[in-house]
Amino acid sequence: MSRRSLLAASGAVLTLALSACTAKDPLAQQANAGDNKNYIAGDGSVTEYGAAERKPAVRFSGRLFDGTVVSSDSFAGKVTVLNFWYAACAPCRAEAPDLQSLYQTFNPEGAIFYGVNIRDEAPTADAFTRTFSLGYPSFNDKDGGLLLALTEFVPPAAVPTTLVLDKKGRVSARILGLADKSTLKTLITAALAESP
16 A cells, blocks of 8 residues: 555544544534534533532632622622623523523522623623623623632533522532523522521
């Protein structure tokens, strides 16, 4: 067999092997789709953590788009919802009205909501907030500080991701991908029902 034929055959085998490795990998399929959506969508999976298995309270400090610095210490005694998003993320836009609705339902009961914007400049984030009439503020996390602090729970490329923190500041639940409204409502209700 000539060297050229050997190289062609080797290339064909390598291509076949690589396609077999990635054929069933959803992340590889998204990367190969070429649709330029620039995010890896979560699968909508929900993880609940029983009180006995929860990690210690999350600790971070960040700056909201209005310049206010907020520390996780201020969450003590409250159920907190953190939603990681950015404006060009289609699932983020799809879930925004539901998050606003849940905010309106649960804020009077003492639950607090924050967005965590991982990519946008202030004008883009502000336009998103106005478009969806969001009543809760968002952290400007373009530098990745909050994402790094919560990397155990929030995969860097899986946006949106929504966390529910219990009254002790521990992650009680996580939704990877588009948050189903009724599911998130149940998770928040359960966290609110727990003793402080």
